Amino acid sequence: MGSGPRACIVARAHPCETHASWVMRGVLDFLLGNDPEAQSCLSQVAWLLVPMLNPDGVAAGRTRTNLDSVDLNRHHHDDTAAETKALKSALQAEGEAGELLAFVDIHSHSKRRGIFAIANGNSADRLVSLIADRTPFLDLPGTSRTEARPKDVGVGRMAAAFQGYKFSLTIESSLGARHTADEHLLLQDLASAGKAICLAIVDLLCPEANPARTISAAIVGTVASASSMASVTSVSASPLALGPRSEIEAEALSARTA
Ligand SMILES: [Zn+2]
Numbered sequence: 001m002g003s004g005p006r007a008c009i010v011a012r013a014h015p016c017e018t019h020a021s022w023v024m025r026g027v028l029d030f031l032l033g034n035d036p037e038a039q040s041c042l043s044q045v046a047w048l049l050v051p052m053l054n055p056d057g058v059a060a061g062r063t064r065t066n067l068d069s070v071d072l073n074r075h076h077h078d079d080t081a082a083e084t085k086a087l088k089s090a091l092q093a094e095g096e097a098g099e100l101l102a103f104v105d106i107h108s109h110s111k112r113r114g115i116f117a118i119a120n121g122n123s124a125d126r127l128v129s130l131i132a133d134r135t136p137f138l139d140l141p142g143t144s145r146t147e148a149r150p151k152d153v154g155v156g157r158m159a160a161a162f163q164g165y166k167f168s169l170t171i172e173s174s175l176g177a178r179h180t181a182d183e184h185l186l187l188q189d190l191a192s193a194g195k196a197i198c199l200a201i202v203d204l205l206c207p208e209a210n211p212a213r214t215i216s217a218a219i220v221g222t223v224a225s226a227s228s229m230a231s232v233t234s235v236s237a238s239p240l241a242l243g244p245r246s247e248i249e250a251e252a253l254s255a256r257t258a
Pocket of ligand 1: 014017073107108
């Protein structure tokens with residue numbers, strides 16, 4: 001869908017992570033809707049959207065696996081599962097069709113609060129910061145920059161980076177923890193994050209789009225070794241750093257009180 005550099009957004013590798021579908025719902029409603037910004041997104045980026053990677057697991061009520069008891073998010077790199085094998089082939093075709101720009105794998109989390117990103121080291125910092133500029137619901141200081149361990153080669157964001165995606169990350173949203181001291185995430189919050197992800201991916205194409213907030217600035221002094229893929233950073237207990245209100249933020253916040 002669309003044309004230009006390639007972006008792929010995937011959800012529900014893990015069947016029980018229902019919040020992922022609400023973020024994806026925001027992606028789909030935005031890109032397929034009448035928002036004038038969606039036309040701009042479609043004209044600048046070619047989108048491969050996989051709303052539910054593990055439909056059998058969802059139908060069967062599995063938590064993390066498909067019907068063969070395979071955790072898809074550990075097998076994006078091989079042919080163990082039909083679902084990830086098919087996705088891998090699709091991503092290879094994307095690479096033959098154009099520049100691989102961004103891969104976003106949407107998940108949900110059972111313990112940490114809010115919406116946050118997990119990235120391969122600091123390789124996706126610019127995209128994470130651009131998403132944070134587009135939504136107040138991304139916990140930018142809570143970004144995890146995980147080390148590139150051999151055992152994680154089958155994780156979606158790792159495999160996508162290996163296939164050539166310039167920016168590759170996992171987005172998590174809390175299934176139960178409060179977003180702020182007294183508020184849980186609402187469905188419209190999750191959907192607005194989906195729209196924000198799309199806009200941020202397109203922002204990557206604009207060289208002058210420098211994020212107002214950056215991860216390194218937000219956690220300066222706590223990640224001295226976070227300058228390479230060999231580092232591990234997880235700042236999960238810091239308060240949300242809210243930046244300037246964007247149109248999306250105003251939209252989402254007004255919906256919260258509607
Ligand atoms: Zn998951």
